[in-house]
Amino acid sequence: DIQMTQSPSTLSASVGDRVTITCRASQSIIRWLAWYQQKPGKAPKLLIYKASSLEVGVPSRFSGSGSGTEFTLTISSLQPDDFATYYCQQYNSYSGTFGQGTKVEIK
C-alpha cells in the first residue's frame, strides 16, 4: 500500500506569510495527488488536483507542485480564512491514502 507522509504536523504563521506544506509518497504516484482544506466540523474541500491544477473557485494564492514522490502545497500570502487543516491524498492506486494532515495555526 502507498503511504503518504505530510510535514509539518502543525505550522504557526501570521497573516501575509508564505506557507509551504510537504507531502511525500512511499512510491511514485506520478502526479495523482490532491490537496484538501478542512475546517472544524466541516467536510473537506478540494483545493488542488493532479498535483498542480487549481479547483474552480479556489483563490490563486494556493498552488501545488511536484511529481513522483514529493509534492508541496504553497499559500503565497496567508489570509485569515486559511487557518485550517490541510491534507494530501494520493489517487494513483485505488486505496486513496491521505496524509496525516497539517494544521495551520495563528502565530
Add this chain to the structure above:
Amino acid sequence: EVQLVESGGGLVQPGGSLRLSCAASGFTFSSYWMTWVRQSPGKGLEWVANINQDGSEKYYVDSVKGRFTISRDNAKNSLYLQMSSLRVEDTAVYYCARPQYSGGWYSLDCWGQGTLVTVSS
C-alpha cells in the same frame, strides 16, 4: 445542485452492526465511482472503501476488510456501507464522497456532511 446526504449513524455496541446510506442527487450517480472516508474524533482523514460504477470492483482499507461491505443501488441513487463486528476504533464521522470526474477514480470534489458512528459499551 450536486448533493450527498449520509444517514444511518448512531451508537452501537462493540461487535454490533450498522448500515450507512448516502443519497446522491444532482448528477448521474451511475457514471461515478464512489467512496467512503472516515475521521475519528480529533484525528485525520482515512480512506475506507471505493466502489466502481456497476459495483463489480470494490477496494477497502486493510483495517475494515472482512468486516465492512460497500455497495450501491444505481436505481435508487444510493451508496451504502454495511459495517459489522464493529470496534471502538471504528468510532468516526463517515463521509461519502464523489470523484471529480465520471468514469474513473479521481480527487474528491463533492462530499456529504458526514454521519457519526459511535462504538461504545
